[in-house]
Amino acid sequence: xKKDITIYDIAADVGLSPTTVSRALSNHxxxxxxxxLKVFEAAKAMGYQSNIxxxxxxxxxxxxxxxxxxxxxSPFQSSVLAGMxxxxxxxxxxxxISQSMESLDKEIANTKTMFNSRVDGLLVSMAGSTDEIDHxxxxxxxxxxxxxxxxxxxxxxxxxxxxxNTQAAHEATTHLIQQGCRRIAHVLxxxxxxxxxxxxxxxxxxxxxxxxxxDEENIILNDLSEDTGEQxxxxxxxxxxxxDGLLVSxxxxxxxxxxxxxxxxxxxxxxIALVGFNNDLISRMVEPNIxxxxxxxxHMGEVAxxxxxxxxxxxxxxxxxxxxxxxxxxxxxxxxxSLRKKTNHDIRD
Amino acid sequence: xKKDITIYDIAADVGLSPTTVSRALSNHxxxxxxxxLKVFEAAKAMGYQSNIxxxxxxxxxxxxxxxxxxxxxSPFQSSVLAGMxxxxxxxxxxxxISQSMESLDKEIANTKTMFNSRVDGLLVSMAGSTDEIDHxxxxxxxxxxxxxxxxxxxxxxxxxxxxxNTQAAHEATTHLIQQGCRRIAHVLxxxxxxxxxxxxxxxxxxxxxxxxxxDEENIILNDLSEDTGEQxxxxxxxxxxxxDGLLVSxxxxxxxxxxxxxxxxxxxxxxIALVGFNNDLISRMVEPNIxxxxxxxxHMGEVAxxxxxxxxxxxxxxxxxxxxxxxxxxxxxxxxxSLRKKTNHDIRD
Numbered sequence: 001x002k003k004d005i006t007i008y009d010i011a012a013d014v015g016l017s018p019t020t021v022s023r024a025l026s027n028h029x030x031x032x033x034x035x036x037l038k039v040f041e042a043a044k045a046m047g048y049q050s051n052i053x054x055x056x057x058x059x060x061x062x063x064x065x066x067x068x069x070x071x072x073x074s075p076f077q078s079s080v081l082a083g084m085x086x087x088x089x090x091x092x093x094x095x096x097i098s099q100s101m102e103s104l105d106k107e108i109a110n111t112k113t114m115f116n117s118r119v120d121g122l123l124v125s126m127a128g129s130t131d132e133i134d135h136x137x138x139x140x141x142x143x144x145x146x147x148x149x150x151x152x153x154x155x156x157x158x159x160x161x162x163x164x165n166t167q168a169a170h171e172a173t174t175h176l177i178q179q180g181c182r183r184i185a186h187v188l189x190x191x192x193x194x195x196x197x198x199x200x201x202x203x204x205x206x207x208x209x210x211x212x213x214x215d216e217e218n219i220i221l222n223d224l225s226e227d228t229g230e231q232x233x234x235x236x237x238x239x240x241x242x243x244d245g246l247l248v249s250x251x252x253x254x255x256x257x258x259x260x261x262x263x264x265x266x267x268x269x270x271x272i273a274l275v276g277f278n279n280d281l282i283s284r285m286v287e288p289n290i291x292x293x294x295x296x297x298x299h300m301g302e303v304a305x306x307x308x309x310x311x312x313x314x315x316x317x318x319x320x321x322x323x324x325x326x327x328x329x330x331x332x333x334x335x336x337x338s339l340r341k342k343t344n345h346d347i348r349d
Numbered sequence: 350x351k352k353d354i355t356i357y358d359i360a361a362d363v364g365l366s367p368t369t370v371s372r373a374l375s376n377h378x379x380x381x382x383x384x385x386l387k388v389f390e391a392a393k394a395m396g397y398q399s400n401i402x403x404x405x406x407x408x409x410x411x412x413x414x415x416x417x418x419x420x421x422x423s424p425f426q427s428s429v430l431a432g433m434x435x436x437x438x439x440x441x442x443x444x445x446i447s448q449s450m451e452s453l454d455k456e457i458a459n460t461k462t463m464f465n466s467r468v469d470g471l472l473v474s475m476a477g478s479t480d481e482i483d484h485x486x487x488x489x490x491x492x493x494x495x496x497x498x499x500x501x502x503x504x505x506x507x508x509x510x511x512x513x514n515t516q517a518a519h520e521a522t523t524h525l526i527q528q529g530c531r532r533i534a535h536v537l538x539x540x541x542x543x544x545x546x547x548x549x550x551x552x553x554x555x556x557x558x559x560x561x562x563x564d565e566e567n568i569i570l571n572d573l574s575e576d577t578g579e580q581x582x583x584x585x586x587x588x589x590x591x592x593d594g595l596l597v598s599x600x601x602x603x604x605x606x607x608x609x610x611x612x613x614x615x616x617x618x619x620x621i622a623l624v625g626f627n628n629d630l631i632s633r634m635v636e637p638n639i640x641x642x643x644x645x646x647x648h649m650g651e652v653a654x655x656x657x658x659x660x661x662x663x664x665x666x667x668x669x670x671x672x673x674x675x676x677x678x679x680x681x682x683x684x685x686x687s688l689r690k691k692t693n694h695d696i697r698d
Contacts (some may be wrong), residue, residue, distance in 0.1 A: 094447070098434060
């Protein structure tokens with residue numbers, strides 16, 4: 001890397017004093033417009049780098065906001081990041097990103113790096129294996145704001161941006177019951193994560209509300225990846241009577257289940273009605289289209305970043321401290337994979 | 350934000366001299382293990398932040414690597430980022446990410462921010478509207494390495510990590526011709542982007558190699574989003590004779606075309622054979638499965654970051670300067686959407 005260009009180099013080049021150059025660069029009112037332009041052009045041509053870095057050190061600001069996600073390579077998380085970047089960029093912050101790969105150890109390491117590189121704030125969606133939040137203590141002690149999104153700790157005092165997962169699963173389960181399902185299997189990720197624990201609650205409450213028994217054997221846990229469908233469907237078929245409804249915690253796994261069902265000529269929704277989660281592209285592209293919960297990732301990213309940026313602004317420190325949870329709206333999108341009862345319109349066709 | 354904890358605070362707390370504390374924290378060999386542990390524990394309990402930030406300023410290193418992508422919210426780009434983060438994290442670098450939203454103006458603004466926040470290197474996949482690289486000049490002048498990936502400038506002297514798009518499209522087009530297609534429509538993004546310009550070349554060369562005429566009306570340009578299928582298929586059906594093969598530049602648009610074809614009861618692959626690009630999840634989940642080019646996003650991210658990190662290491666500066674292009678392997682995956690001729694195995698079934 002080459003030597004930095006300084007204001008002294010520019011001064012020598014344009015034939016002005018370093019003081020005038022410095023003033024011109026900081027848009028000082030006493031510098032004539034013509035001089036200012038001359039200095040700016042020389043600075044640009046010579047590759048002068050305004051010293052935000054050193055100036056941030058004095059201000060104790062890095063202008064960086066750290067984001068830790070479980071996996072970058074996920075349709076949901078990339079929507080969230082796109083929303084965060086949009087807001088951060090508008091507000092003049094950079095996004096520093098890392099992934100925990102669902103591992104507490106890696107999350108701890110990421111957190112340390114973020115702390116030592118002095119991010120101005122931290123946004124976290126927790127790893128599957130994270131069961132404590134001690135590694136965020138240095139941030140809490142130093143009053144560097146930490147905001148959780150989607151996967152949040154149960155502890156009070158942490159601010160989180162979430163959807164109401166209990167309600168979403170309740171709504172989806174109720175819909176399946178209304179379509180005539182009586183034995184609904186529920187596929188979930190790691191139950192340590194609030195997202196899945198809350199959905200399981202919503203599922204149980206909906207069964208209770210409709211007088212249906214809860215049977216632990218209908219709960220299937222896996223990593224919700226694209227390869228999981230075969231095993232889920234096999235597990236369902238091994239039982240007698242088998243499930244007639246299936247609520248799956250993401251659309252990737254739901255689509256994988258759909259493939260496994262079609263391979264066996266089991267009719268969806270007639271024999272098994274299916275609902276996914278997230279409203280990913282895939283839910284709209286497979287046949288039949290998969291009913292799903294519209295989970296607003298981009299909007300979640302925007303809201304989380306906006307809350308953090310507002311907090312970092314002057315005079316707004318208290319808003320975040322007094323906020324426990326920001327809950328975004330989600331909604332059930334009913335499509336072919338779960339719609340058994342024909343509407344009037346359908347019958348007419 | 351609270352006041353920083355200094356080595357003086359720790360010294361006062363543990364009852365040692367600031368010099369000893371400083372030595373203990375930097376693992377100086379003359380400090381006893383017991384003392385070292387005592388200092389480390391106090392530092393941790395008090396929330397001491399090792400001053401990487403100031404130490405980097407002295408070393409003129411930020412330990413940040415900038416990445417500019419067209420859109421964060423894309424299956425391909427999120428695979429690339431996951432690969433980059435893996436390598437950067439291992440090598441002790443942070444990833445600073447921004448998106449140009451396909452706009453040159455935004456790319457210029459992002460580049461300025463990255464330059465002024467003193468990233469140690471920059472990885473760029475160019476915006477659709479970028480037709481010059483003047484905005485990277487400050488990096489070139491200062492000898493901060495810039496590496497392009499996927500969407501690279503045509504200029505000599507820039508290092509890029511790509512696949513051979515010409516060859517990939519040639520292979521896919523040849524496959525369609527071998528399956529009996531004679532009028533192949535080709536759906537592409539902005540032809541300013543090397544990725545699409547090169548594919549168009551490969552498509553033309555394959556037609557030429559097989560004595561088929563090139564007809565500009567078979568070239569369809571759009572943004573390859575999930576809503577484009579209807580319009581593509583309508584355009585194809587408006588011609589007589591209509592196309593009997595379709596090569597689409599990403600799997601999202603290919604899946605959308607497939608839906609539009611199925612809606613009209615046009616048989617795939619019998620009436621129109623279909624090939625996509627990228628090997629996204631969706632290509633494996635729709636029915637029929639979509640033949641596609643396996644485009645190694647995660648690996649591209651790993652290779653690009655590895656090259657940059659190696660370059661930043663001691664004594665490796667020349668490798669990148671002497672490299673013009675790193676070309677990764679891609680391959681055609683033949684699936685149901687384009688396979689018309691039965692193999693012996695299929696016939697036996």
